[in-house]
Amino acid sequence: MKVWFVGAGPGDPELLTLKAQRVIRSCPVCLYAGSLVPEAVVAEAPADARVLDTAPMTLDETHAEILAARDRGADVARVHSGDPSLYGAIAEQIRRLRADGIDYEIVPGVPAYAAAAAALGQELTVPGVGQSIVLTRVSMKSTAMPPGETLEAFARTGTTLAIHLGVRALREIERTLVPHYGADCPVIVAYRVGWPDQTFLRGTLATIREAVRAAKITRTALILVGPVLGEVRDFSDSALYDPAHPHVLRPRRGGVSNPPDP
Numbered sequence: 001m002k003v004w005f006v007g008a009g010p011g012d013p014e015l016l017t018l019k020a021q022r023v024i025r026s027c028p029v030c031l032y033a034g035s036l037v038p039e040a041v042v043a044e045a046p047a048d049a050r051v052l053d054t055a056p057m058t059l060d061e062t063h064a065e066i067l068a069a070r071d072r073g074a075d076v077a078r079v080h081s082g083d084p085s086l087y088g089a090i091a092e093q094i095r096r097l098r099a100d101g102i103d104y105e106i107v108p109g110v111p112a113y114a115a116a117a118a119a120l121g122q123e124l125t126v127p128g129v130g131q132s133i134v135l136t137r138v139s140m141k142s143t144a145m146p147p148g149e150t151l152e153a154f155a156r157t158g159t160t161l162a163i164h165l166g167v168r169a170l171r172e173i174e175r176t177l178v179p180h181y182g183a184d185c186p187v188i189v190a191y192r193v194g195w196p197d198q199t200f201l202r203g204t205l206a207t208i209r210e211a212v213r214a215a216k217i218t219r220t221a222l223i224l225v226g227p228v229l230g231e232v233r234d235f236s237d238s239a240l241y242d243p244a245h246p247h248v249l250r251p252r253r254g255g256v257s258n259p260p261d262p
Contacts, residue, residue, distance in 0.1 A: 001069060001070050001073050001076070001102070002075050002076075002102075002103045002104060002105060003066055003075070003076045003078055003097055003102060003103070003104040003105075004023045004075065004076065004077050004078065004105055004106075005078050005080060005084045005088070005090050005093075005104060005105070005106045006023055006024060006077050006078065006079045006080065006084070006107045007020060007080060007081075007082060007083045007084050007088075007108050007109020008020065008032070008037045008041045008080060008081055008082075008109055009082065009109045009110035009115065010081065010082055010110060010111075010112045010115040010193040010194035010195075011036075011038055011081070011192060011194030011195040012194035012195070013038070013040045013041050015109075015115060015194060016041065016109070017108070017109065020107045020109060021044065023077050023107060024042060024044055024045055024077050024079065025044050025045065025046070026046070026075070027046075027049065027075045027076060027077035028046060028048070028049050028069070028072075028074040028075065029049060029052075029065065029066075029069045029075070029076040030042050030045040030050070030076075030077045030079060031065060031076060031078050031079065032051070032052075032053060032054065032077075032079035032080075033054055033055055033080055033081060034054070034055045035055040036080075036081035036082075036220070037079055037080070037081050038195065041079065042077075045077070050065075050069075052065065059092060059093070059096075062078075062093070063096050066078075066097070067100065070100075070102055078090075078093070082109055082110070082111045082112050083109045083111045084106055084107075084108070084109065085106070086111055086135060087137065087164055087165075090106070111135075112164075112190070112194075112222050113135065113162040113222060113224070115193045115194050116188070116193045116200075116222055116224065119190075119193060119194075119198065119200070120188065120190075120200060122228075124224075124228055125160075125228070129227050129228050130159050130226050130227060131159075132157065132159040132160065133159065133160045133161075134157065134159060134161050135162050135164070136149065136151065136154055136161065136162070136163055136164070137163060137164040138151065138163060138164075138165055138166035138169045138172070138173065139165075151172075151173065151176045155177050155181065158180060158181065159226060160224065160225070160226035160227075160228050160229075161177075161223075161224070161225040161226060162222060162223070162224055163222070163223040163224075163225065164222060164223075166223050167189065167212060167217055167218065167223065170208060170209040170212060170223075171209060173223065173225075174205050174206070174208075174209060177205055178205050178206070181205060181226070181227075182205070183204060183205050183206040184204045185205050185226065185227065186202070186203075186204060186225075186226070186227065186229035187202070187203050187204055187205055187208040187223065187224065187225050187229070188201065188202055188223075188229050189201040189203075189211070189212055189217065189221050189222070189223055189224075190221060190222045190223075190224065191215075191217050191221045192220050192221075193222065199215065201215060201217070202229075205225070208223075
């Protein structure tokens with residue numbers, strides 16, 4: 001048997017990959033994080049499949065389900081939100097699978113920051129404005145951050161930040177980031193991206209906390225911070241399609257001619 005760690009994306013069932021959908025349709029056991037993965041994502045599990053919401057379960061309990069499936073020779077779809085490689089809590093599960101000699105495979109999914117950018121209709125890496133994205137989180141009551149991986153350290157880069165698990169720490173985020181980004185730096189709080197009630201709140205480091213409080217958002221939100229989120233129009237075109245920057249697939253005009261379009 002095999003355990004499939006399936007990235008379900010941020011919530012929209014149509015953002016499942018074909019492979020993710022195929023795995024969910026074929027596995028006799030489906031364990032999904034119901035607090036973050038809507039039931040519609042696992043609705044196509046086999047009619048006789050054992051489908052369990054793992055939100056109220058412990059690691060021991062979910063692993064016990066996997067061991068029971070192994071004894072029956074049944075594959076397991078372990079469905080996580082977003083992409084499992086990012087805050088998917090799969091490392092500790094994989095450690096147990098390896099200890100028990102159970103095979104596994106990871107199916108990537110659409111991460112929340114990518115789905116948010118798509119819904120907002122913008123690029124997160126704008127030439128001359130921001131060319132990097134820091135994916136991080138605020139520890140709050142969850143697992144502590146490693147030494148050196150502080151919001152202060154990332155703020156010194158001045159680049160775009162995608163902050164997970166931080167909507168209840170906006171006061172601290174504001175205090176930490178304003179000295180580096182300025183109080184008028186654009187901020188977007190993306191709430192339940194991909195769900196029917198998805199909401200995007202726009203503001204600045206000085207105003208976003210009040211907007212979030214008024215909207216009564218306390219969880220399931222991604223915080224995006226950086227100049228690229230503003231009304232940026234005065235930026236250079238990228239070199240990718242610039243005729244002054246030839247490359248192996250587009251030789252310099254007047255020299256070797258471009259190959260014809262297929």
